[in-house]
Amino acid sequence: MKFSVSVVAEGDHVITLEEIVEFADAVAVHSGIASGAGSHSYGAQIVVDAPNSDEAVDIAMSLFSAAAITAGLPDWPITRAETMSEDDDFYDLDDA
Secondary structure (H helix, E strand, O other), X not given: OXXXXXXXXXXXXXXXXXXXXXXXXXXXXXXXXXXXXXXXXXXXXXXXXXXXXXXXXXXXXXXXXXXXXXXXXXXXXXXXXXXXEHHHHHHHHHHO
């Protein structure tokens, strides 16, 4: 099953637009998008295949950390990780 996993790391200085552009390039290979310019955090939404939400988070956190290293971002602690499965996404549309 596909999961969209949002992951955020927080730290002690403001992230620049240039840093986020590098991070966006690094997560794009995982159908990812990046955020965080101008804040004390950086984040990404990454699409992964996993059998359940817990494993999706584990996979996404690993991909997130590797992308942060590739982009030269600081090794900050991950403070949040949330998942949405493709089934959850379709269910939400039915309720609209």
